[in-house]
Amino acid sequence: MKISVVIPVMNEEENIAPLFAQLRDALKDLDYELIFVDDGSTDKTVEKIKELADERTKLIVFNRNFGQSLAMAAGIDAATGDVIATIDGDLQNDPHDIPVMLEKMQKEGWDVVAGVRANRQDGLVLRKIPSKIANWIIRKTTGVYLRDYGCTLKLFKRDVAKNLGLYGELHRFIPVLAKLYGAKMTEMDVRHHPRIHGQSKYGIGRTFKVISDLMLMLFFQKYGTKPMHLFGTLGFIMFGLGVLIDFYLFVLKLFGNDIGGRPLLILGVMLTLGGIQLITTGFLAEIMMRTYYEAQNKKPYIIKEIYTGKKA
Numbered sequence: 001m002k003i004s005v006v007i008p009v010m011n012e013e014e015n016i017a018p019l020f021a022q023l024r025d026a027l028k029d030l031d032y033e034l035i036f037v038d039d040g041s042t043d044k045t046v047e048k049i050k051e052l053a054d055e056r057t058k059l060i061v062f063n064r065n066f067g068q069s070l071a072m073a074a075g076i077d078a079a080t081g082d083v084i085a086t087i088d089g090d091l092q093n094d095p096h097d098i099p100v101m102l103e104k105m106q107k108e109g110w111d112v113v114a115g116v117r118a119n120r121q122d123g124l125v126l127r128k129i130p131s132k133i134a135n136w137i138i139r140k141t142t143g144v145y146l147r148d149y150g151c152t153l154k155l156f157k158r159d160v161a162k163n164l165g166l167y168g169e170l171h172r173f174i175p176v177l178a179k180l181y182g183a184k185m186t187e188m189d190v191r192h193h194p195r196i197h198g199q200s201k202y203g204i205g206r207t208f209k210v211i212s213d214l215m216l217m218l219f220f221q222k223y224g225t226k227p228m229h230l231f232g233t234l235g236f237i238m239f240g241l242g243v244l245i246d247f248y249l250f251v252l253k254l255f256g257n258d259i260g261g262r263p264l265l266i267l268g269v270m271l272t273l274g275g276i277q278l279i280t281t282g283f284l285a286e287i288m289m290r291t292y293y294e295a296q297n298k299k300p301y302i303i304k305e306i307y308t309g310k311k312a
Contacts, residue, residue: 002031003102003155004081008071009049009089010039015196016048019091026095030102032056035075036089040065073166084161086154086174093153094191101155104188111160111183114146114175115153115190141218144179146187153190157183173217180221227289231282239275242268 005023009016023034036049037060049059060074072086083102087093093115101113139145149172156164160183164174178185223230245268249259259265 001083001106002033002081003027003083003085003098004033004035004075004079005085005087005095005098006035006037006072006075006079007087007089008037008039008068008075009041009045010065010071011041011043011045012089013041013044013048015089015091016045017052019089019095020052022091023095026098030099033058033079033081035060035078037071037075038062039068039071069166069171072171073164076161076164076166079158079161082158084156084158086152086156088152091196092193093151094193097153097190098155101153101188101190104186105155105157108186109184110186111157112175112178112185113155114148114185114187115151116146116148116187117151117192118189119192138173138176138214141214142176142179142221144176144185146175146185148187149173149175151190151192170213170217173213176217176221180224225289227285228282231278231285235275235278235280235282237275238271238278242271242273242275246272 005027007019007023012019020034033056035058038046038049040062046059046061049057053059058078060078062071062074075086076084083105085098085101087095087098097115101115104110105113138149152171154174156178160178160181163181164177166174166177170177175185219227219230245264249262249265249268253259
């Protein structure tokens with residue numbers, strides 16, 4: 001079984017040499033390939049990788065920074081292994097955990113093995129506390145119960161990794177994407193080391209991006225193939241309330257009451273128009289969804305296996 005290790009890097013020149021050494025030592029008993037994806041580095045990261053690369057190493061260089069999700073996607077697209085691992089390039093993940101995770105995957109038949117950073121070596125206020133809050137929110141809203149969504153160290157079977165559909169900054173929601181695919185997931189504790197070289201690319205400012213991506217994931221999870229159920233339902237509720245308010249004011253007007261200065265009139269009109277807009281948005285979303293699948297000959301379902309019985 002061949003394993004492909006995808007390593008997104010950005011401005012990690014001082015970490016490249018020790019990372020190569022650790023990866024080669026950890027994977028020496030396996031058939032492996034290393035896929036580095038340089039996400040717009042401005043230092044000598046690319047030169048260091050080229051200097052140390054061998055026949056088992058691939059390097060993909062972006063012409064600018066596109067973000068970790070697209071770097072992972074490019075590495076996964078280029079991977080040829082039966083199992084694909086993702087790992088950070090900052091030496092905080094330990095490559096020696098990869099063979100242990102692979103053994104667990106093979107022995108227990110999992111599609112995805114996710115790492116959980118035991119004794120996490122990050123700042124309490126800016127990293128640990130926001131991460132715990134985000135993990136709790138993701139668990140409660142998506143129903144995907146993992147302890148650590150932010151750990152990059154994960155192993156996937158080839159078919160799962162190739163069908164994740166990573167866009168934007170969805171790498172932190174990889175477990176949710178894998179669940180949507182129907183993968184069987186487990187998690188295990190892995191080592192986590194303090195960053196020695198370079199600067200962290202993460203900060204408290206990413207919180208708003210996480211919230212935005214979470215809303216997108218919830219939409220994918222519940223309404224990805226039936227957007228009219230969301231927009232149509234909300235639209236009809238708003239439209240119905242608007243019509244009731246407008247009818248009530250119309251009756252008052254018939255009895256000679258002045259309704260022109262009432263805020264309720266503005267609310268009724270806004271609810272009516274907003275409901276119509278949401279219903280129209282639902283129609284457009286349905287058309288776009290159908291175009292997405294039909295134009296690319298995609299199916300809104302995934303077949304794991306087709307079995308045909310043999311004639312007796």
